[in-house]
Amino acid sequence: xxxxxxxxxxxxxxxxxxxxxxxxxxxxxxxxxxxxxxxxxxxxxxxxxxxxxxxxxxxxxxxxxxxxxxxxxxxxxxxxxxxxxxxxxxxxxxxxxxxxxxxxxxxxxxxxxxxxxxxxxxxxxxxxxxxxxxxxxxxxxxxxxxxxxxxxxxxxxxxxxxxxxxxxxxxxxxxxxxxxxxxxxxxxxxxxxxxxxxxxxxxxxxxxxxxxxxxxxxxxxxxxxxxxxxxxxxxxxxxxxxxxxxxxxxxxxxxxxxxxxxxxxxxxxxxxxxxxxxxxxxxxxxxxxxxxxxxxxxxxxxxxxxxxxxxxxxxxxxxxx
Amino acid sequence: xxxxxxxxxxxxxxxxxxxxxxxxxxxxxxxxxxxxxxxxxxxxxxxxxxxxxxxxxxxxxxxxxxxxxxxxxxxxxxxxxxxxxxxxxxxxxxxxxxxxxxxxxxxxxxxxxxxxxxxxxxxxxxxxxxxxxxxxxxxxxxxxxxxxxxxxxxxxxxxxxxxxxxxxxxxxxxxxxxxxxxxxxxxxxxxxxxxxxxxxxxxxxxxxxxxxxxxxxxxxxxxxxxxxxxxxxxxxxxxxxxxxxxxxxxxxxxxxx
Ligand SMILES: Cc1cc2nc3c(=O)[nH]c(=O)nc-3n(C[C@H](O)[C@H](O)[C@H](O)COP(=O)(O)OP(=O)(O)OC[C@H]3O[C@@H](n4cnc5c(N)ncnc54)[C@H](O)[C@@H]3O)c2cc1C
Ligand SMILES: Cc1cc2nc3c(=O)[nH]c(=O)nc-3n(C[C@H](O)[C@H](O)[C@H](O)COP(=O)(O)OP(=O)(O)OC[C@H]3O[C@@H](n4cnc5c(N)ncnc54)[C@H](O)[C@@H]3O)c2cc1C
Numbered sequence: 001x002x003x004x005x006x007x008x009x010x011x012x013x014x015x016x017x018x019x020x021x022x023x024x025x026x027x028x029x030x031x032x033x034x035x036x037x038x039x040x041x042x043x044x045x046x047x048x049x050x051x052x053x054x055x056x057x058x059x060x061x062x063x064x065x066x067x068x069x070x071x072x073x074x075x076x077x078x079x080x081x082x083x084x085x086x087x088x089x090x091x092x093x094x095x096x097x098x099x100x101x102x103x104x105x106x107x108x109x110x111x112x113x114x115x116x117x118x119x120x121x122x123x124x125x126x127x128x129x130x131x132x133x134x135x136x137x138x139x140x141x142x143x144x145x146x147x148x149x150x151x152x153x154x155x156x157x158x159x160x161x162x163x164x165x166x167x168x169x170x171x172x173x174x175x176x177x178x179x180x181x182x183x184x185x186x187x188x189x190x191x192x193x194x195x196x197x198x199x200x201x202x203x204x205x206x207x208x209x210x211x212x213x214x215x216x217x218x219x220x221x222x223x224x225x226x227x228x229x230x231x232x233x234x235x236x237x238x239x240x241x242x243x244x245x246x247x248x249x250x251x252x253x254x255x256x257x258x259x260x261x262x263x264x265x266x267x268x269x270x271x272x273x274x275x276x277x278x279x280x281x282x283x284x285x286x287x288x289x290x291x292x293x294x295x296x297x298x299x300x301x302x303x304x305x306x307x308x309x310x311x312x313x314x315x316x317x318x319x320x321x
Numbered sequence: 322x323x324x325x326x327x328x329x330x331x332x333x334x335x336x337x338x339x340x341x342x343x344x345x346x347x348x349x350x351x352x353x354x355x356x357x358x359x360x361x362x363x364x365x366x367x368x369x370x371x372x373x374x375x376x377x378x379x380x381x382x383x384x385x386x387x388x389x390x391x392x393x394x395x396x397x398x399x400x401x402x403x404x405x406x407x408x409x410x411x412x413x414x415x416x417x418x419x420x421x422x423x424x425x426x427x428x429x430x431x432x433x434x435x436x437x438x439x440x441x442x443x444x445x446x447x448x449x450x451x452x453x454x455x456x457x458x459x460x461x462x463x464x465x466x467x468x469x470x471x472x473x474x475x476x477x478x479x480x481x482x483x484x485x486x487x488x489x490x491x492x493x494x495x496x497x498x499x500x501x502x503x504x505x506x507x508x509x510x511x512x513x514x515x516x517x518x519x520x521x522x523x524x525x526x527x528x529x530x531x532x533x534x535x536x537x538x539x540x541x542x543x544x545x546x547x548x549x550x551x552x553x554x555x556x557x558x559x560x561x562x563x564x565x566x567x568x569x570x571x572x573x574x575x576x577x578x
Pocket of ligand 2: 327328329330355357358379380381382383406407410411412413414415416417418419435436437438439440441442443444445446447448449541
């Protein structure tokens with residue numbers, strides 16, 4: 001059966017997030033030839049509609065309201081449920097982002113629906129779609145399907161390839177919703193993450209551990225990351241030692257990442273760290289201890305002092321790029 | 322203040338995962354309180370010590386989860402509730418768990434409910450928000466700071482690395498993120514006291530829940546381990562040659578740059 005699938009589009013720093021395009025690709029599979037409808041919620045979002053269409057949405061519904069400037073589960077919940085009521089979808093796809101993780105369970109609860117979170121792959125299409133997701137922080141995987149009712153998933157960034165961008169046309173319509181009774185008031189957002197590339201969506205991550213030894217020690221890593229268009233990450237060892245902010249932590253109790261290239265410098269490779277990065281496409285380990293555990297998951301390893309190796313790598317990349 | 326903490330028993334983070342007969346092998350594995358739930362317990366105790374009241378820890382699980390509940394009591398929680406589903410349900414999902422927890426909580430007049438933001442095994446992060454929605458109360462996820470003055474609650478939450486400051490009010494459900502606090506270790510006197518603290522065990526019958534009400538909405542078809550990676554290559558030779566070789570491998574063999 002062809003299905004109508006709604007996709008929540010999300011913006012960050014004035015542009016649509018990649019994960020929203022990936023969510024559209026996921027929705028296409030679930031729809032099995034049906035219709036994919038983008039949903040945009042905010043105070044001024046209609047302009048992004050065309051871009052969702054270019055990445056594969058058939059049309060877009062927007063909900064705009066001054067109370068939707070910042071995300072709150074109440075505000076977005078009311079807006080999204082109004083779209084669900086108008087559209088009666090058979091599938092829903094969100095990114096497994098801060099917003100998606102917070103909102104999806106609420107919507108699932110209101111619809112008394114199942115929800116498959118943090119999906120990294122989809123097998124089959126339409127009614128036969130089966131979802132793959134990591135469990136035990138990536139130490140294992142499970143294949144899950146919805147028993148009946150609405151197909152509702154959140155997709156992890158960087159795993160499902162977006163469709164190619166095409167000039168297409170699709171209707172962008174607006175739905176007016178009365179947003180009332182917000183129980184949460186957002187006061188302020190303090191920026192702590194690094195400018196530019198978002199760690200969970202980065203294609204290249206240069207991560208440092210206790211071996212980096214200080215805050216300044218992270219500078220050569222940042223330089224390499226900048227050159228490669230990537231982001232800097234860290235082990236908990238480095239965060240605990242106050243060399244960097246916990247927002248950079250990768251692992252079982254930090255972020256789980258799957259970049260194309262993960263460079264681990266001065267990280268021993270504790271099981272809790274590996275849970276967060278071992279599914280990266282290519283792993284490079286730089287460690288002065290040849291016995292370090294990290295070499296067991298590395299595709300390429302250099303035994304050496306990171307303060308020598310990282311700047312040399314940066315210089316070498318500069319030569320060839 | 323009437324405080325509840327949702328606690329899940331989970332594999333120790335050190336454990337390797339073994340799959341046999343399509344299931345995760347539990348024999349011989351060490352179990353812990355889900356690390357994020359430890360932050361939740363610690364915060365609950367701190368709030369109680371500042372504002373008075375009582376902390377009750379709840380888990381859905383089997384007999385063996387009593388150990389984790391006793392640990393929470395030893396940390397300083399006042400009471401524990403084990404909702405034992407072993408004889409009643411074979412398949413569970415997040416809908417099931419949230420439904421059971423909400424049925425237990427619905428007449429408890431909780432002021433504050435704390436949960437972990439995600440369980441490190443199932444990993445969905447659904448249970449907290451689902452419970453709040455079923456109870457009709459507000460929720461805030463991934464919090465790193467909580468302060469309560471009367472009805473007013475000020476919170477800082479982690480949004481993908483940035484810190485969002487917000488205000489809300491009780492009753493409320495929050496889910497804990499790393500950085501919220503430093504969970505205490507149970508003290509020896511704490512462990513002794515915990516043995517005498519009340520631990521109530523309930524089954525679905527006691528909550529007037531029919532098995533059909535909690536039938537899972539999702540179905541796990543298969544559980545498997547990620548493919549083993551082929552052994553990697555440790556580069557050799559002069560360091561500058563290694564670096565040149567690495568860059569060339571990343572560009573030409575792995576094609577990631
Ligand atoms: C419940 C729980 C949850 C956890 N969650 C996480 C998590 O999410 N993420 C995480 O990362 N950890 C986590 N940990 C911690 C984990 O067990 C390790 O303690 C941590 O990952 C170690 O960090 P590290 O590798 O930076 O430090 P270390 O283990 O101290 O390793 C430092 C490495 O740097 C190398 N080195 C030193 N100097 C140099 C140099 N100049 N050049 C090259 N190499 C050098 C050393 O040889 C060594 O291998 C968790 C632990 C627990 C108990
Ligand atoms: C008897 C039994 C059978 C099961 N069968 C299946 C099965 O067939 N298929 C399957 O996929 N899963 C099964 N599970 C796993 C279970 O359904 C999920 O682990 C559970 O719904 C929680 O989801 P999660 O791990 O994603 O937690 P999350 O939503 O990530 O947890 C977030 C927070 O919610 C709270 N929480 C979560 N679980 C509990 C709990 N049990 N008690 C108290 N608080 C909790 C904690 O505060 C936790 O930090 C079974 C579990 C049990 C006990």
